[in-house]
Each structure stands twice: as structure tokens, then as C-alpha cells.
Amino acid sequence: MKFIVTTFALSILLSCAPPMGGNSNNGGGGNGSGTNQCSPTDCNQFCVNDGMISGSCEQSSDTCICSDRCTFDSQCGISEMCIDNDCESALNRDWVITIVGGTIPERRQSGETWDALGGAPDPYVVVTVDGERCVTATKNDTFSPRWNEECTFTVFDDSTLQVKMGDEDALEHDLIANSNTEALTVAQLRNGQIVYAWDGIPDPVLTLNLRLR
Numbered sequence: 001m002k003f004i005v006t007t008f009a010l011s012i013l014l015s016c017a018p019p020m021g022g023n024s025n026n027g028g029g030g031n032g033s034g035t036n037q038c039s040p041t042d043c044n045q046f047c048v049n050d051g052m053i054s055g056s057c058e059q060s061s062d063t064c065i066c067s068d069r070c071t072f073d074s075q076c077g078i079s080e081m082c083i084d085n086d087c088e089s090a091l092n093r094d095w096v097i098t099i100v101g102g103t104i105p106e107r108r109q110s111g112e113t114w115d116a117l118g119g120a121p122d123p124y125v126v127v128t129v130d131g132e133r134c135v136t137a138t139k140n141d142t143f144s145p146r147w148n149e150e151c152t153f154t155v156f157d158d159s160t161l162q163v164k165m166g167d168e169d170a171l172e173h174d175l176i177a178n179s180n181t182e183a184l185t186v187a188q189l190r191n192g193q194i195v196y197a198w199d200g201i202p203d204p205v206l207t208l209n210l211r212l213r
């Protein structure tokens, strides 16, 4: 069967919204550029220039300055992340992909059981980034494997990701599901998680977590 990506951008959407309220004090004691929402009495704001979030407000002695230091990824460029309060490229870096776990239907598409005499599958996962493979251990006789195994890959702007779940057998292994080889996007890196489902069935099947090494 085929895996499809089901979710990738929820936390980005949630983190895009600047805090509500606050005041519109222009340059309130700030030495930042342009119009901002920092003021000495309320420093818990974003800096806004021409409607765009451009940084966060920082208390500095008795004033409040508009800093170019970031708090959220959404304050950075489209291929960047907020790393130690600086916007830096998310690419050309080592990323850790954690194969968390999955669920497997009781029977194959053909209606047969995974192993002879009604046996449960013995699943493992192969994650491939730019042709480099990482293979998990095999979990014996389970429909809900948990691996929590980590693989490290260097991710570039044209990197691709492909995943496959197999059932280890004594002779020829069975394919449980695989995905197409697809671009590994900055949106997925920033989101920190990729969830796969069966094509046509919304239930989550395989979860990968992503973090900077």
C-alpha cells in the first residue's frame, strides 16, 4: 500500500499569530528601526515594520528596544528557523529524524494475515534521505510497533525523503507500505513532525519527529 503525508503545518499556523492587544506606541523608547510595538510599560510584544513581524521586544535597563533577535520561526525567512534567538537557515544542517511508531492493519489488502497461521507482522522502517538509508530494528509480532529510533541526515534545499515499512520474514520480506520519494520541505522541518496515513484512510500509520541535531 501507499503512504501519504497527512499533517505538516499545524504548529506553524498556530505560531504565526502575534499576541493580541498591546499598544501601538511608535518607537516607544526604542532604538529599533521603523514603527514597532515595543514600549517601556509593555515589553512583551513583537516589533512590527510595515505590517511584518521583524523581531521581538527586549527590556534594556529602563527602556524597551526593538531587537532583531527572534522568538518564533515565523519571525524568520521562509527557509530559516529561530535558533538561539537568531534567524538561521534550516538547511545545510544535520537533522535528527526519530521514527516514533506506527499502526498496522490486521490483514493485508489481499485479506491474508501477515504471517502464516494468522501470525502478526514483524515491522521495521527504512527512512531514506537523498539515497542514504537508515533502518530500524524489527519489532516482533506487533500491530502497533514503537521504535523511537533516531537517524541523522544532512538536509539540503533539494533533499528528498522516502519511507518504507516492511514485515520481516524468514525468506522474502513483505512490504507493508511505502511513500513516494518527495521533497523534504522547510515547512516540515519547522513543524517538527511528519505523519503518514494509508492513501485513502485518514488514520495515522507512521509518525516521524524531526529536530536539529
Ligand SMILES: [Ca+2]
Pocket (backbone or CB within 6 Å): 114, 115, 116, 121, 167, 168, 169, 174
Ligand atoms: Ca509476513
Ligand SMILES: [Ca+2]
Pocket (backbone or CB within 6 Å): 115, 119, 120, 121, 122, 140, 141
Ligand atoms: Ca510474525
